[in-house]
Amino acid sequence: MADALPKTPMLDELEKGGWPSFVTEIKLAAEKNPMGKDLLGLLERSYKEKIGHWKHGGIVGVMGYGGGVIGRYNDLPEEYPNISHFHTMRINQPAGWFYTSEALRGICDIWEKRGSGLTNMHGSTGDIILLGTSTDQLEPTFQDLAKIDFDIGGSGSDVRTPSCCCGMARCEWACYDTMAACYDFTMTYQDELHRPAFPYKFKFKFSGCPNDCVASIARSDMSIIGTWRDEIQIDKDAVKEYADSGMDIDSDVVGNCPGKCMAWDGKELKINDKFCVHCMHCINAMPKALRPGKDRGATILIGSKAPIVEGALLSSVLIPFIKMEPPYQEIKDLVDKMWDLWCEEGKNRERIGEFIQRIGLGNFLDEIEVDPIPEMVAHPRENPYVFYEDYYEDEDEDDEEGDDE
Amino acid sequence: MAKSVEEVADAMYKLVKDADGLKKLKAMDLIKSMTELYGDEVDKKLCKSAIKELINSGKCVYTYFGGSYIELPHREGAAND
Ligand code: SF4
Numbered sequence: 001m002a003d004a005l006p007k008t009p010m011l012d013e014l015e016k017g018g019w020p021s022f023v024t025e026i027k028l029a030a031e032k033n034p035m036g037k038d039l040l041g042l043l044e045r046s047y048k049e050k051i052g053h054w055k056h057g058g059i060v061g062v063m064g065y066g067g068g069v070i071g072r073y074n075d076l077p078e079e080y081p082n083i084s085h086f087h088t089m090r091i092n093q094p095a096g097w098f099y100t101s102e103a104l105r106g107i108c109d110i111w112e113k114r115g116s117g118l119t120n121m122h123g124s125t126g127d128i129i130l131l132g133t134s135t136d137q138l139e140p141t142f143q144d145l146a147k148i149d150f151d152i153g154g155s156g157s158d159v160r161t162p163s164c165c166c167g168m169a170r171c172e173w174a175c176y177d178t179m180a181a182c183y184d185f186t187m188t189y190q191d192e193l194h195r196p197a198f199p200y201k202f203k204f205k206f207s208g209c210p211n212d213c214v215a216s217i218a219r220s221d222m223s224i225i226g227t228w229r230d231e232i233q234i235d236k237d238a239v240k241e242y243a244d245s246g247m248d249i250d251s252d253v254v255g256n257c258p259g260k261c262m263a264w265d266g267k268e269l270k271i272n273d274k275f276c277v278h279c280m281h282c283i284n285a286m287p288k289a290l291r292p293g294k295d296r297g298a299t300i301l302i303g304s305k306a307p308i309v310e311g312a313l314l315s316s317v318l319i320p321f322i323k324m325e326p327p328y329q330e331i332k333d334l335v336d337k338m339w340d341l342w343c344e345e346g347k348n349r350e351r352i353g354e355f356i357q358r359i360g361l362g363n364f365l366d367e368i369e370v371d372p373i374p375e376m377v378a379h380p381r382e383n384p385y386v387f388y389e390d391y392y393e394d395e396d397e398d399d400e401e402g403d404d405e
Numbered sequence: 406m407a408k409s410v411e412e413v414a415d416a417m418y419k420l421v422k423d424a425d426g427l428k429k430l431k432a433m434d435l436i437k438s439m440t441e442l443y444g445d446e447v448d449k450k451l452c453k454s455a456i457k458e459l460i461n462s463g464k465c466v467y468t469y470f471g472g473s474y475i476e477l478p479h480r481e482g483a484a485n486d
């Protein structure tokens with residue numbers, strides 16, 4: 001057993017109650033590794049003083065990569081020498097977060113040897129987060145992880161580690177194979193993931209249906225959300241079973257339909273699919289009776305982000321429906337065009353959603369050669385001053401030149 | 406005639422060296438400068454290969470200070486021994 005743990009009355013409060021506690025986990029890690037002991041001491045001190053004691057390290061990394069390591073040093077290294085360096089490593093998780101126990105043990109063994117032993121499964125981007133190591137252990141950790149087929153994820157102004165819901169591996173609602181798409185995009189954009197060349201970060205998130213379990217609409221620059229374009233499939237007998245078992249279909253399902261496109265006469269459930277907004281409510285409420293249509297694909301949305309430099313944004317529709325078939329070339333071509341424009345004209349630390357707001361959706365669409373359509377209207381017009389001249393001029397010019405379609 | 410990866414990497418290195426301590430350069434700054442300097446003799450793919458060469462050779466490193474930059478290797482102010 002390592003030295004006695006420091007007294008941490010404030011942190012101990014966080015062990016009370018019914019939830020797992022990170023304090024308990026750090027104490028357990030401290031039994032094996034002195035980093036845990038110093039971490040407890042420094043954290044208790046920060047709680048008391050209400051001051052953070054971490055310094056940002058902007059250079060540390062592994063050879064050849066520009067992302068995946070977040071440098072941290074503490075500003076009291078004499079008092080807390082075991083966490084003088086306490087760098088975080090982001091490791092690219094497998095699609096859908098599926099592991100064998102052997103893979104997990106492999107990661108943990110490496111991290112107990114090379115770092116603090118503390119992990120965060122998983123970070124908000126989706127990576128495996130390995131918390132706390134020193135500069136000299138970064139490269140050996142990277143090499144050890146490579147031997148068990150794990151690679152470092154993204155950080156900084158690069159493609160962040162793409163993530164997806166478990167999709168077809170476990171979920172009957174998946175309208176496309178999220179895990180296959182996520183893996184494919186991860187492999188396609190290895191260069192962009194490891195070698196930061198953007199104005200700021202760029203995230204892909206893949207959800208298999210509009211339930212959007214990875215919250216891609218709120219947390220990714222490009223949200224790829226499964227959907228269907230034909231009719232919701234209805235099993236009439238199963239609907240009857242729900243009604244017979246006491247479900248109030250009128251109030252609980254029809255009454256909550258945001259498209260106001262369902263009707264229930266006590267015997268038959270009807271859906272006017274033309275007005276369905278694909279919210280998934282009815283399907284979630286009656287999973288045995290309703291399922292997404294058969295003509296399935298995804299909606300591509302662009303521009304969400306959490307509030308860091310500017311306020312939070314939700315993604316808005318760019319492509320209402322696209323078939324999700326490997327190698328997803330149409331989407332990748334679009335991504336290339338967007339990146340070219342954003343890299344050329346984007347400001348430092350400007351996410352693509354902010355960039356679109358700054359230059360205007362019309363100009364953005366012009367540049368990436370996508371025609372505007374009504375589905376792109378995120379919300380009703382708030383500015384009554386609309387100018388159409390540019391579009392008329394552009395059309396005239398195109399006509400005269402008769403150039404490429 | 407198209408430039409070689411090494412030539413472009415050398416030109417990029419000079420830019421980074423000249424800017425050292427004055428301005429932090431991003432990958433895109435280097436690519437834009439190369440396009441200005443060499444015109445059609447370079448393209449984005451070549452410039453990306455040159456950056457890779459620059460980093461893999463250890464002559465430059467990626468850094469992160471709010472955004473990602475390419476700089477000469479140096480000991481950062483925040484580092485502890
Ligand atoms: S987003 Fe849809 S498909 Fe993916 S896990 Fe959630 S419910 Fe299933």
Ligand code: SF4
Pocket residue numbers: 256257258259260261262271275276277278279280281282283
């Ligand atoms: S998916 Fe939503 S909008 Fe469509 S029918 Fe069901 S509840 Fe209505």
